[in-house]
Amino acid sequence: MASTLPRLPLFEAISKHDPDSTAVVHCLSGRSFKYGELLPDVARTRNRLYEAAGRSDIRGERIAFLVENSYDYVGTHCNPACDSGGTCHCAAAFTTLPPAELQYILSHSEALLLLHSAKYTTKAQEVLSTPFPDPSPNPTPHPHPKLVELPKHLGGTSSSAENGETNGAAQAHLSSDDADTEGAGMMLFTSGTTNRPKGVLLPETALTAQCNSLISAWKYTPRDRLLHVLPLHHIHGTVNAILTPLFAGSTIEFLFPFNADTVWRRFAKPFLQTNGNGTSNGVTNGDSAATAENEAKYAHLSSAPITFFTVVPTVYTRLLSTHPNLPAPIATAARTAINPENMRVSISGSAALPTPVKRAWRDLSHGNVLLERYGMTEVGMALSCGLDYTDRVDGSVGWPLPGVEARLVDPETKQIVTEDSAEGGREHSGEIQLRGANVFREYWRNPEATAKEFVEGEDGRGCWFKTGDIALRRPVATGTGSGSSGDWARGSMYFILGRQSADIIKSGGEKVSALEVERELLSLPEVAEAAVLAVPSGKWGQKVGAVIVLHDAYKPKGWKPMDMRRALRDRLANYKIPQVLRVVESIPRNAMGKVNKKTLVGAVFKEDFSGDEM
Ligand code: MCA
Ligand code: AMP
Numbered sequence: 001m002a003s004t005l006p007r008l009p010l011f012e013a014i015s016k017h018d019p020d021s022t023a024v025v026h027c028l029s030g031r032s033f034k035y036g037e038l039l040p041d042v043a044r045t046r047n048r049l050y051e052a053a054g055r056s057d058i059r060g061e062r063i064a065f066l067v068e069n070s071y072d073y074v075g076t077h078c079n080p081a082c083d084s085g086g087t088c089h090c091a092a093a094f095t096t097l098p099p100a101e102l103q104y105i106l107s108h109s110e111a112l113l114l115l116h117s118a119k120y121t122t123k124a125q126e127v128l129s130t131p132f133p134d135p136s137p138n139p140t141p142h143p144h145p146k147l148v149e150l151p152k153h154l155g156g157t158s159s160s161a162e163n164g165e166t167n168g169a170a171q172a173h174l175s176s177d178d179a180d181t182e183g184a185g186m187m188l189f190t191s192g193t194t195n196r197p198k199g200v201l202l203p204e205t206a207l208t209a210q211c212n213s214l215i216s217a218w219k220y221t222p223r224d225r226l227l228h229v230l231p232l233h234h235i236h237g238t239v240n241a242i243l244t245p246l247f248a249g250s251t252i253e254f255l256f257p258f259n260a261d262t263v264w265r266r267f268a269k270p271f272l273q274t275n276g277n278g279t280s281n282g283v284t285n286g287d288s289a290a291t292a293e294n295e296a297k298y299a300h301l302s303s304a305p306i307t308f309f310t311v312v313p314t315v316y317t318r319l320l321s322t323h324p325n326l327p328a329p330i331a332t333a334a335r336t337a338i339n340p341e342n343m344r345v346s347i348s349g350s351a352a353l354p355t356p357v358k359r360a361w362r363d364l365s366h367g368n369v370l371l372e373r374y375g376m377t378e379v380g381m382a383l384s385c386g387l388d389y390t391d392r393v394d395g396s397v398g399w400p401l402p403g404v405e406a407r408l409v410d411p412e413t414k415q416i417v418t419e420d421s422a423e424g425g426r427e428h429s430g431e432i433q434l435r436g437a438n439v440f441r442e443y444w445r446n447p448e449a450t451a452k453e454f455v456e457g458e459d460g461r462g463c464w465f466k467t468g469d470i471a472l473r474r475p476v477a478t479g480t481g482s483g484s485s486g487d488w489a490r491g492s493m494y495f496i497l498g499r500q501s502a503d504i505i506k507s508g509g510e511k512v513s514a515l516e517v518e519r520e521l522l523s524l525p526e527v528a529e530a531a532v533l534a535v536p537s538g539k540w541g542q543k544v545g546a547v548i549v550l551h552d553a554y555k556p557k558g559w560k561p562m563d564m565r566r567a568l569r570d571r572l573a574n575y576k577i578p579q580v581l582r583v584v585e586s587i588p589r590n591a592m593g594k595v596n597k598k599t600l601v602g603a604v605f606k607e608d609f610s611g612d613e614m
Contacts, residue, residue: 003043007174008184009208010078010247014038015174017249021222024071027255027266030300031154033071035249039172041075041153045115049079052113052148062187064111064145066095066102066120066127069232069256072150074242076115077186077232094189094233095120097573099130105189108137109199109444111145118152137196138445187444188233190377191513193468193503199444200377209403209437210235210380211244216402217384217486218345218371220248226308227266229258229315235380236350236509240310250308258315260322262298268326268333269301271342305337310347312509313357316370317539320360338365345387349373350509351541352496355394372397374432374496376467377511378440378453382406382432383494386485393476396493402486404436407464408471409455411500419473419492429472429497433464440465468504470497502597505534505542510575512544514597517578520571521546526554526563531587533601535580536609545605546578547587559583580608 005011017023019036026032049063050056067073094102106114106127116124128144184204189197214220226245230237245252255266323331337343338361346361348370358370373384374397383406385391385398392398400406408417408430417430433455442450454463473492483490499506503514514532521530529549534542550559561581568577582604589595 003040003047003172004175005039005043005046005172007176008204010211010243011039011042011174013247013249015172017222021249022251023246024074025251025253025302026070027227027253027302028262028297028300030302031071033153037153038075038078038246039174041071042078043172045075045079045150048148048150049113049115052146058112061112062109063113063115064106064109065115065150066124067115067117067150068095068119069228069254070117071153072117073232074246074252075153076150077238077242078246094573095123096231098570099123099127100133100571101573102127103130104133104137104196105199106145107132107142108196109187110138110142113148114145115148115150117150121149133196185441186238188235188238188377191504191511191516192449193501193513193515194449195513195515195519197513197516198446198449201441201444202380203441206380206438206440207239207243210239211247213401213403213438214240214244214381215248217387217488218347219387220244220250220308222249224248224250224308224344225304225306226250226252226310227263227306228252228254229256229263229311231256234350234509235375235377236310236312239380240347240375245308251304253302253306258311258318260315260318261326263319264323264326264334265298265330266301267306267337267343268330269298270303270305271333271336272329305342307342307344309338309343309345310349312350313348313353314351314508314540316348316353316357316361320357320364323364335364335366338368340365340368343368345371347371347373349375349381349397351506354538358394373401374398374469374494376469378465379404379434379436379467380438382434382438382467384489385493386489388484388489390479391481391485391489393480393493396474396476396495397471398493399481399489399491400434402488404434404438406494407433408473409433409464409466411470417473427472427474429470431500432467432469432471432494432496434467435462435464468500470500471495472497502534505532505544507537507542507544507575507579508540510573512576514544517544517546517572517576520568521548521564524567526550526559526567529587531595531597531600532578533597533605535601535605540579543579543608544576545580545582545601545608547582547584547600547604549585549587550583580605 014035017035019034021035022032023035023038024033065076067076114124124147132141186202186207187199190200191197226241228241230241232238242252255262346368349372353370353372362369369389369392371385371392373381375381381401382404383397383399384401410417410430417428453466455466456463471494473494475492481490481493505512505514517532518530521527527548528551531547533545535545537543564581565577587595
């Protein structure tokens with residue numbers, strides 16, 4: 001059956017890739033899908049959405065989806081994100097969130113449909129039977145979205161698809177007739193300093209600008225094969241690791257949830273010696289039952305080298321700490337796999353990369369220097385070090401990416417920090433402000449928050465987005481920033497110093513609002529007062545810590561971390577639940593009733609600092 005899709009940049013790019021080249025692979029099953037199948041499958045999903053909505057114009061509506069990391073996710077994601085034939089904003093795919101948080105997202109985004117895979121049928125039903133959030137995030141409560149089940153596309157095996165056998169896919173045609181992409185885009189939820197997560201509206205034009213910028217800086221190609229281990233409710237997992245590779249014609253291989261041992265084995269596979277009977281050497285560990293189990297589990301791993309890897313610092317820390325436990329042949333092959341000749345680019349971002357982790361990775365990989373970059377849900381990737389190794393400086397996040405404008409502004413004086421602002425040799429820091437086609441449009445149904453985060457430009461060329469991150473710019477050694485990574489990578493480099501607000505915590509790359517966690521703690525009968533703080537941690541970057549004062553009635557019995565976890569389990573995502581807890585008699589406050597969190601964390605949690613901070 002022929003289907004028509006609008007002529008959007010992403011679809012146009014996909015239609016030009018070799019139809020027999022591999023778009024998506026499921027790492028453990030080896031199932032694989034080709035570029036030639038993708039657009040017909042996008043069109044099929046779009047038709048199913050129309051059918052479920054009972055109309056063929058769903059412009060401006062929101063479609064939420066709960067789909068596992070897979071080819072089906074890719075087809076779904078391309079669809080609501082970019083399909084102007086029935087443009088819609090997707091809410092998000094937060095498969096790991098508890099029903100209460102998902103219900104908040106559905107209610108706030110006023111989703112028309114909740115598209116789910118068979119795997120999430122029970123969860124989708126559970127979410128819809130969860131009470132609406134109180135207070136409602138909308139002036140008038142919205143009816144529940146309609147549930148739509150997405151049929152699973154099975155695809156071929158990696159060998160059949162990679163040998164050019166087709167799955168009998170239909171054709172999809174691109175039409176320029178409907179060029180109205182106004183409503184198309186993606187909505188991701190992010191924690192801010194205030195209360196509940198905000199819906200960040202990224203129009204299709206911003207997503208395309210972000211992808212073009214990354215292709216220009218990091219040079220994704222059809223020869224790249226990216227191992228995808230990240231969650232899909234963030235820019236990192238979606239734009240950097242799905243949409244941009246699709247634009248470039250690269251192969252995306254899903255391995256989720258992240259498991260360090262499996263990642264090492266996948267990296268190693270192409271570089272393992274095979275023994276006489278064709279099986280890979282090095283899977284044995286002396287236990288024959290475990291060996292058989294491993295051989296079955298890893299039987300379908302592809303032998304194509306992974307060339308592209310983009311993750312958060314916690315993932316590199318985990319990989320470094322598990323490498324010594326691998327059987328020797330796998331450990332050796334894995335080191336070969338990550339050396340710079342085989343793994344073209346390994347990127348770290350979403351949180352600060354500790355220099356010891358960067359050095360340890362370089363040593364283990366025979367010289368692969370991690371490329372650090374800085375981004376944010378509201379803007380995608382903004383600053384990056386360069387592909388040329390001389391343009392990867394310890395502690396620096398590089399230069400504004402192609403198409404992105406950046407400046408530093410003194411938070412107190414509001415003066416723009418220039419290269420000459422350094423007084424008496426002291427470096428001058430400022431808030432990073434950004435503008436460009438990559439920037440989001442608005443926080444969903446929250447004009448006050450949107451207005452607060454933008455500042456008018458003095459040059460009449462548009463507003464700047466205030467990131468809340470503090471950085472400085474520093475001249476670097478000769479040779480660095482000379483343009484060898486591209487014209488954008490020139491001059492002084494940016495170094496992030498931290499966040500302006502102590503109420504934003506970054507744990508394992510996940511952003512947590514201290515106020516949101518405080519709000520949930522204060523809604524519990526046991527808790528009289530609560531302060532939620534960022535506790536330094538080597539493994540997580542920061543851990544979420546809670547300081548609690550109990551109501552008198554609960555003081556004799558006390559409150560243990562397990563009690564807290566049990567009480568919060570159904571209300572907050574796992575990563576938001578405090579990892580460390582202190583019950584105190586009182587929380588010190590200043591005359592205005594405010595808690596000085598920077599002082600409190602040192603006073604209360606000193607012993608909980610991991611001791612492995614890097
Ligand atoms: C899992 N847990 C966490 C976190 N993740 N706790 C704190 N912080 C976290 N990030 C909880 C688990 O629920 C579990 O709780 C316990 O910690 C141990 O879980 P474990 O299995 O060891 O962890 P994991 O499930 O393997 O996850 C670790 C992870 C994951 C792979 C590092 O957190 C992750 O994928 N993070 C990346 C997030 C990301 O993509 N960020 C990008 C956003 P329990 O024991 O109670 O069950 S930023 C972004 O997009 C911008 C644009 C940018 O710049 O990139
Ligand atoms: P999110 O809103 O989850 O997209 O997180 C964005 C935030 O992550 C930024 O505002 C920074 O605080 C932080 N971040 C991202 N990349 C880096 C990096 N390379 N170094 C330090 N912080 C980073």
